[in-house]
Amino acid sequence: MTTQTDILLIGGGIMSATLGTMLKQLDPSLSITMLEQQAVVASESSDGWNNAGTGHAGYCELNYTPMAANGEVSIQRALSINAAFEESLQFWASLVEQGALQPPASFINPTPHASFVWGEQDVAFLKKRHQALSAHHLFADMEYSEDQATLQQWMPLVMQGRNSKLPLAATRVAYGSDVDFGALTRQLVSHLQQQVGFSLHTQHQVTALKQVGKQHWQVKAKDSSSGKTRTLEAGFVFLGAGGAALPLLQKSGIKEAKGYGGFPVSGQWLVCHNPEVIRQHSAKVYGKAPLGAPPMSVPHLDTRIIAGKPALLFGPFAGFTTRFLKQGSLLDLIKSVKPGNLASMLGAGRHNIDLTRYLIGEVFQTHAQRVQALQHFYPQAQAGEWSLLNAGQRVQIIKSCPQSGGKLEFGTEIVSAADGSLAALLGASPGASTSVNAMIEVLKRCFATQLQSPEWQARMKTMIGSYGSSLIDDADLLRRIRQHTLSTLKLG
Numbered sequence: 001m002t003t004q005t006d007i008l009l010i011g012g013g014i015m016s017a018t019l020g021t022m023l024k025q026l027d028p029s030l031s032i033t034m035l036e037q038q039a040v041v042a043s044e045s046s047d048g049w050n051n052a053g054t055g056h057a058g059y060c061e062l063n064y065t066p067m068a069a070n071g072e073v074s075i076q077r078a079l080s081i082n083a084a085f086e087e088s089l090q091f092w093a094s095l096v097e098q099g100a101l102q103p104p105a106s107f108i109n110p111t112p113h114a115s116f117v118w119g120e121q122d123v124a125f126l127k128k129r130h131q132a133l134s135a136h137h138l139f140a141d142m143e144y145s146e147d148q149a150t151l152q153q154w155m156p157l158v159m160q161g162r163n164s165k166l167p168l169a170a171t172r173v174a175y176g177s178d179v180d181f182g183a184l185t186r187q188l189v190s191h192l193q194q195q196v197g198f199s200l201h202t203q204h205q206v207t208a209l210k211q212v213g214k215q216h217w218q219v220k221a222k223d224s225s226s227g228k229t230r231t232l233e234a235g236f237v238f239l240g241a242g243g244a245a246l247p248l249l250q251k252s253g254i255k256e257a258k259g260y261g262g263f264p265v266s267g268q269w270l271v272c273h274n275p276e277v278i279r280q281h282s283a284k285v286y287g288k289a290p291l292g293a294p295p296m297s298v299p300h301l302d303t304r305i306i307a308g309k310p311a312l313l314f315g316p317f318a319g320f321t322t323r324f325l326k327q328g329s330l331l332d333l334i335k336s337v338k339p340g341n342l343a344s345m346l347g348a349g350r351h352n353i354d355l356t357r358y359l360i361g362e363v364f365q366t367h368a369q370r371v372q373a374l375q376h377f378y379p380q381a382q383a384g385e386w387s388l389l390n391a392g393q394r395v396q397i398i399k400s401c402p403q404s405g406g407k408l409e410f411g412t413e414i415v416s417a418a419d420g421s422l423a424a425l426l427g428a429s430p431g432a433s434t435s436v437n438a439m440i441e442v443l444k445r446c447f448a449t450q451l452q453s454p455e456w457q458a459r460m461k462t463m464i465g466s467y468g469s470s471l472i473d474d475a476d477l478l479r480r481i482r483q484h485t486l487s488t489l490k491l492g
């Protein structure tokens with residue numbers, strides 16, 4: 001028997017959960033089916049322990065503000081990520097107000113975002129970055145200090161026992177956040193399950209998909225509990241399969257998939273076991289990525305609140321892997337090489353030998369070497385109080401490039417069919433924080449007609465007050481919106 005559904009969401013992570021929730025808010029009559037291969041949703045990258053939980057807003061991530069060739073700090077990327085995160089905050093706040101999400105502390109908690117650097121060159125960079133960012137209304141509340149007593153107050157563990165002759169500096173935004181994306185995803189899906197027309201099938205792995213008519217897809221999923229294969233037909237399919245979105249996109253056969261490849265990078269944290277140490281730190285302190293490291297390897301000492309419990313993590317340590325998911329197969333990478341992306345893969349491989357070397361080097365680090373890296377941030381860290389934990393996988397995007405054959409990208413990208421019947425989310429950075437902005441992009445591409453209707457426009461505005469306006473350009477709107485979200489989400 002074939003199940004018919006309007007919308008098919010493949011994968012039960014934050015992206016599918018966000019898109020499903022938005023679509024149900026926009027049109028409650030839609031039938032939506034979610035297929036998840038694991039026994040529970042949010043068990044891959046979206047789980048709290050598998051990502052850093054940073055509400056990426058450009059406050060602390062130095063890689064979002066590179067130094068341009070003219071010596072100026074470029075802030076464009078930080079502005080757009082900050083504005084995108086404000087959309088997420090508005091969406092979550094509106095769901096909290098509706099009672100669709102539990103009280104905010106169950107998934108988001110105030111955690112100051114700080115950048116910390118040492119040495120003359122980096123201090124000069126941070127000062128310049130602060131000047132450039134704080135001149136813009138999105139970053140007007142960012143503080144800067146070189147004063148040791150202030151730094152001691154902002155980040156006691158970082159300053160404890162620090163015996164450095166080098167100049168130090170930090171910036172801080174007090175209303176930064178830690179987000180438990182696992183808890184958020186589970187709450188979104190649980191709210192969807194309470195609505196008529198939504199069904200979730202766990203332990204269902206999608207194995208095949210093909211277009212069977214105009215804007216119509218047939219999808220096969222294997223039920224691992226019964227061994228049976230289920231057939232579904234849908235008018236719209238979203239590939240929210242995390243790292244495994246690429247192979248599914250390739251299976252779809254849409255011409256827009258041509259040339260895309262993936263390069264998986266694994267992650268690990270040092271996790272602290274001493275509650276007394278955990279208690280003393282309340283911030284996300286980001287540093288500068290070591291030379292040659294990919295942007296997602298920026299080290300940070302991170303307060304986390306996962307499943308309501310405080311934790312302290314340091315990392316991530318990147319590593320080389322051939323799996324596209326944490327629970328994926330070692331053959332994922334090799335199976336993803338197809339005639340359509342061979343040139344991109346080879347091109348990207350040729351131009352990123354240093355990165356591969358760096359990642360392999362990371363894998364072979366000893367515990368003592370990792371603790372040494374931690375001691376740059378927390379000089380009095382004791383090796384015995386920290387242990388290593390595997391994080392999730394990030395599959396970086398490889399795209400064809402006329403000059404080099406292929407290039408590696410570290411962002412997030414939506415790939416969609418020209419007829420709007422299928423969309424996939426590739427890449428993982430800034431990731432979950434900007435899931436709302438990414439899913440708005442899916443709506444724009446695949447539900448363009450409905451989105452222009454007065455009903456959908458009004459509902460979009462109810463979900464996201466700033467929808468249709470620019471928070472980058474409109475300082476008054478930003479002030480009003482931010483006041484509301486910070487107070488509703490209890491981040492202020």
Ligand SMILES: Cc1cc2nc3c(=O)[nH]c(=O)nc-3n(C[C@H](O)[C@H](O)[C@H](O)COP(=O)(O)OP(=O)(O)OC[C@H]3O[C@@H](n4cnc5c(N)ncnc54)[C@H](O)[C@@H]3O)c2cc1C
Nearest residue numbers: 011013014015037044045046052053054206242267431433
């Ligand atoms: C180490 C690390 C640190 C990160 N830090 C941050 C951070 O600080 N802030 C931030 O915003 N983001 C961060 N991210 C990124 C963020 O975690 C991801 O962008 C986000 O979780 C991706 O969500 P998703 O729904 O696309 O994928 P996932 O959460 O991975 O969900 C995909 C789901 O699809 C399922 N699936 C896969 N294939 C199939 C199939 N064939 N059939 C059925 N189901 C399938 C999987 O089982 C999985 O449940 C980090 C990621 C990593 C790995």
